[in-house]
Amino acid sequence: MKNSKQFYGIRKKLVVFTILAAILPLGIMGVVLAGSINRNVTELNLENYSHSNSKMIGNYQMMEQGFDELTRSYITNSYIQKSLERKELLPQDKAYVNRSLWYPNNQYTEYGIFIDNKGNEYFSNKVIENVNPEDILSEELSEALKDNYSLTKIMYSTINRNGQEDSGIFLVRNIRHMEQNVSPGVLIVKLNQDFYDNIFFDVNQHTPAVYAMVTMDGEICCRTGGEEQEEEISREILRKAGEELPDEAGEVVHFAADSRICFANTDKDGEFIFLSVVPESVVQAPARNFLKSLGLTMLISVIVCVIMSAFVSHPFRKAISGISRIMSHFDGESLNQEIQISTNTELDHVAVSYNKMLKHIGSLMEEVKKEQEEIRINEYNSLVYQINPHFLYNTLDNVHMLARMDGDETMVKLIQSLSRMLRISISKGENDVSLKDELEHVKCYLNIEQIRNENLFQYEIEVEESILQVKIPKIILQPVVENCIKYGFADMDKGGRIKVDVKAADGFMVLQVSNNGSVMEPDILEKLNHMQYQGMEDIKQAFPQKKGGYGISNVVCRLCLRYGSCFQIHYESFEETGTVCTIRIPMAADADAG
Incomplete structure (x- = not known):
């Protein structure tokens, strides 16, 4: 009877289940699961790289949501609105327009250019008069503004700034007067390196994979990763990426090209392709290594688990039983039933945390009441x-x-x-x-x-x-x-x-x-x-x-x-x-x- 009690409950189940879980897979994994493991690990690796693409477009979309608000702040600015009126501005008013151009200090903005409907350009604390917008805007930007009433357009292009070509990703938008029927102005905002860095913020750049943001015409806007920085993305990969894009924005597809596995998706407006390029050997390597080590790992695991389970089960059983007994009787009001165990494991931390919780729960309840009252007062004041x-x-x-x-x-x-x-x-x-x-x-x-x-x-x-x-x-x-x-x-x-x-x-x-x-x-x-x-x-x-x-x-x-x-x-x-x-x-x- 005494031996039966020693083998009762958690300890018994731990020993039995450890033996079964360690021995049975040896007989079936080699015959049945080898192919499945290879496929599943490969698919998991593919999913990880696919997830990187999702992270890139997720970062892009998060920033995109703020860009419309950024450009809207220019529209509502009183000085910029005044610059669109029919009469010419005074010199001091032009200075205010130029200051207003730099007021929205967005972290992703490198610089902004505003061209009003009278041919005045505002940039870098300078006001240049009698400019021709066509001398600044590229053909692509001009076309985008022509078909766009008053929405923010994000696109990769080149502008002529001070006689020099400047390429990058720009926000362009027609700035219209909110009350008068006059010609619109043109806002051009260039995005800086922080914008590109944030696209790859959550992407593991220490893998052999190459990550890139590409236009629909195959122009690489930015890229990162790769074992060798001179490693290029071939035109064949860019061509096939444009053909393989999914119908729904955000959905990731993968395809093979040039002995590589490529992952591609696009934004909701269909302006950019987000691309990950990984060597096939890198994708398949985890599965091969896993299969090689599976047999040896399982054999060692069986031996270690059977031996160790018999020795470690007793203190765990006692500790878990004590925790279970006290916590099952906790009714939310008795705050003096502390747990006293010593197993030199994480269970001790559970007991310590539980005891601390009991000590603080009373004061926390009072704090919550005070905080709720403050929230009510603050919300009331805010609504006023x-x-x-x-x-x-x-x-x-x-x-x-x-x-x-x-x-x-x-x-x-x-x-x-x-x-x-x-x-x-x-x-x-x-x-x-x-x-x-x-x-x-x-x-x-x-x-x-x-x-x-x-x-x-x-x-x-x-x-x-x-x-x-x-x-x-x-x-x-x-x-x-x-x-x-x-x-x-x-x-x-x-x-x-x-x-x-x-x-x-x-x-x-x-x-x-x-x-x-x-x-x-x-x-x-x-x-x-x-x-x-x-x-x-x-x-x-x-x-x-x-x-x-x-x-x-x-x-x-x-x-x-x-x-x-x-x-x-x-x-x-x-x-x-x-x-x-x-x-x-x-x-x-x-x-x-x-």
Whole structure:
């Protein structure tokens, strides 16, 4: 009975399974698995090199995603936009355009050239006037710009810079004016060595394989690897790579050419081929070496495993049993059941880590609670400042226009309203403002919009005097009335009416905004009324590029963070009565999620 217990459980199973696992493969691997091992190891080696191709195109695509944003930053730059207008720029403005060209400091950018629609070139802190774009652009770049309205084009080409030809990979894009119908400018950005290095970032360059990025015409843009740097990729390999490309971008194909195994795939736009070239002997060598050593390895393994399993199983069995017993009884509340073992193996580290986990789990739980609270506060503060500011930009445009007129009282009213709006919006960094200030903020906004949209609408605000000093989250009403004007009155030229009504009822503050504009679509109405019951990320994504959306999503997010389920926002829209938005929030200033 004693011997039976010594051979019980893990130790018994370890000895038995070790013997079986060591002896049985000797009888079958030599007959059945030799061919399979050779094939599988070879395929695995092929897969590793194929994976290198996937890494290259993955690195390329990651960088490509940022290039469109890089060139878009030039389009939105006010000085570059101004350079495209019909009138000639002043010298100081040209200097600002040149500085703006170098402002987006992208790590993959070697230099940028901007040619406006008046024949001015901006490059290297110099402004060259009366240039001909055809003297700078190659034929390939000119063709790419001709067929491209306003998208970033990535291509390998050569430009004429200061009388010298400069080859490499360029980003080219037509820069158009966002408001005026004028000829576009041309942006040329050359990518630097960091771009090429990043393509081969995760590729093992210490193997005999040669990795390259090639154009569809067989022009090698960049390459690395190879036992000998002078080793070239033959024209036959480049030709066959163009013929063997897969139908789907990113898919890797391999083929044989010139006693080599080649791997090829292309980007989604079909501009470049990513190529790996490996000698056939290198691909097959691991399989041959594996088969040679298999027999000897298996024989030694059987002997060593049978002998060692009998001696090492006992301490492991005892340690594992102890760990299993304690951890199986762990209920998440008992934090004092530590594991005490000594096997001089990794199991000791498991026990030490488990004991440390028990000691720290209590403090971690408190830290998590504090961190979650901080996250809620930070997210709330962040959302406050995400309200769409486009109406401010439009207002400033009006101020700029009115500034050219003398003695216009409208300009005075506009500036005063804008000033009060900014003061209340900032409110010294505080999240809450009095109801009086919130209504003043809305009133200023509506005054500005009346100036911008003459005769479009009238408004009225009604509020109970007794609640004017109650604190509420700021900028709650402005996005609602903004949507009344932007979407409710979209099909109207005049006769619009907006009414803001605020009162107290049953411990809640009821804020109601109504308008006589267009009726909301049923699906938009349903989404708006269900946003408050969704998760935070779902609320933010409810209207990614549709009507009604970002400002109301922001308001609902902030109210959820502030009041949890203790608030309500509801929309109604009918042909007879128009659209009404009702927001109910607790009157208590410190109301929080339940």
